[in-house]
Amino acid sequence: MRTIGNVLWLVLAGWWLALLYALAGVLACILIITIPFGIASFRIAGYALWPFGRTIVISGNAGVFSLIGNVIWIALFGWGLFLGHLFAGLLLMLTIIGIPFGIASIRLAVVALIPLGTRIVDTHDAALPSYSRG
Structure with missing residues (x-):
């Protein structure tokens, strides 16, 4: 099921x-x-x-440099990518089949704003204790 979702996602957005x-x-x-x-x-x-x-894991101990880097990222690239994700998410939610893809796009919009201090891991691995500690 995950592969079908990924292939549809790849084609749509x-x-x-x-x-x-x-x-x-x-x-x-x-x-x-x-x-x-x-x-x-x-x-x-x-x-x-x-x-x-896959899922996004936010590191709790990213530090001040990640915060400063994320502010610079938002000013340079993040706002445009964020708007792209919102636009794609709203378009995808116009159909019933596209609603899960629209939700995925809006979830990606958060990462578009703050990429530093986040990790992308397999969903199975995110449940392990080493990832939940940050």
Whole structure:
């Protein structure tokens, strides 16, 4: 079931959302000082391509540098990716079949705003105690 969901997601919204993340990652890597943002963007692009079966774990001990980095990310790339996810989510929710995909897109919108201090793990692994501690 997860594979069918991922394939439908890829066709409906995943490919162009991942393309947006890849473009943001390339731009961040060109700017040299923002290479960590580029790495985070490429990581999330993979998640945007194939999200079902994986989940986002927020690290509780990310630190001040992640907070500062997330503020810079929002100003440079995050707001555009966030709006892209909201737009895709609202379009997907226009049909009954698209509602779960719209919810997934809006869940990704949160990661579009704060990518630093988050990890993407398999859903099975997120239930393990090592991930719940941060």
